[in-house]
Amino acid sequence: MADKKVKGIFIPEDEVNEILGKIDKVLNPNKRLWKDMKDKEKLALMDKILSKSELTEKDVEDIGEKIKRGIAKKHGL
Numbered sequence: 001m002a003d004k005k006v007k008g009i010f011i012p013e014d015e016v017n018e019i020l021g022k023i024d025k026v027l028n029p030n031k032r033l034w035k036d037m038k039d040k041e042k043l044a045l046m047d048k049i050l051s052k053s054e055l056t057e058k059d060v061e062d063i064g065e066k067i068k069r070g071i072a073k074k075h076g077l
Contacts, residue, residue: 055063
């Protein structure tokens with residue numbers, strides 16, 4: 001990246017990168033916070049849905065194996 005000229009002022013590349021890094025540190029935590037909140041909401045919803053499930057872990061494994069075999073059969077594997 002070359003030096004930047006802003007309204008007749010030249011800004012060295014390393015200073016531009018430093019400024020952009022500081023801006024990124026301020027903005028990205030907010031993005032991460034929103035993502036974390038959405039992830040927690042999704043997990044809470046999954047917990048609510050699964051709380052009434054009567055499937056055991058073995059049942060889930062058996063279903064997964066049947067799905068894998070079906071996909072393999074469909075693709076001739």
